[in-house]
Amino acid sequence: MWLWFHRLGSPPSFYPFAGRLAAILAVPGLVLLLHGLYGGLWLAPADYQQGEGYRIIFVHVPAAWLSLFGYSAMAVAAVIALIWRMKVAEVFITEAAVLGAGFTAVALVTGMLWGKPMWGTYWVWDARLTSELILLFLYLGILALNSALEDERQAARACSLLALVGAVNVPIVHYSVEWWNTLHQGPTVTKFDAPAIDWRMLFPLLEIALASTLLSAAIVLLRMRNALLWRDRHSRWVQHMLRES
C-alpha cells in the first residue's frame, strides 16, 4: 500500500497511470451522462408546481455537488502536499481549482436562471447563495495566488494553505439551508431515508452527478499530466519518453 502510494507520487509513474485511469473513467462517464440527460429531459415527469422549469435541477445540483466535492478533495490534497511535499498532490490543487471554479460559476448561473422564473429574482443575498459566491472567490483566489508566485514549489505551498483555510466554507455552504432561513430550498437529495423527490427525477439526477464526477476526474487527471509534463520538461523521464515516441 505505502509502496504503491509512493510510486504514484512520482511523476514518471503517475503520468502513464493517470492517462489510463482517465480513459477508464471517461467512457462510463459519457455513457452515463447521455442516459442521464435523456432521463432528465425526456423521461422525468413535469413538476406539479414548477412545470418543466424545474429541469434545471439536473445540471444545477451536479454542478453544485462538484463545486463542494472538488474543494473538499483539494483540501485533502493540501494536507498531503503540506506534510509530504508530494508534487502530484500540489499539482492536483491548482488543476482541480480550474474545473472547480468553472462548476461553481455554473451552479451560480443555473441557480440564477432557476431563481428568476420561480422566485422572481436572479439574486438574493441569502446564506446559500452568498456562501457559494465566496466559494467561487476562494477558487479564483487559489488560481490567482498560483500564477502570482514565480517559484512553483512556493506557489504550491501558498495554494495548499489557502485551500486548507478556505475549507471552513464547505460545511457552511452545505448546511446553510438548515442553519439559516434561506430562500433557497432545503436539502432534497441527502435525506436518504426518504428523499423528497420522485425516483424518476432522482435517478437521472444521480446519474448526471456521477457522470460529471467521473468526467471531471478524467479531466483533472489529464490536466495534471499536462502540468507535470511541463514542470518536468527538462528532466530525464520526459526527454526519454518523448524521444522514444
Place this chain on the structure above:
Amino acid sequence: MQEFFSMGGYAAYVWPSYALFLLVLFGNLGTALYQSRQIRRAIQQQGRENPL
C-alpha cells in the same frame, strides 16, 4: 417535438442552463486534450533544437 423545445414556457431558462453546463464540461475536456498535444509538441521542438 415543438412542445419539448418550448419546455412549457421555460425554454429561455432551461436550455441556457444545460448549454452552460455542457460547455464547461466538454470545453474543459477539449482544452485538456488540446494542451496535451501542444505541450508534447513544444517539448519535442525544444529537444530537436538542443539535442542532449
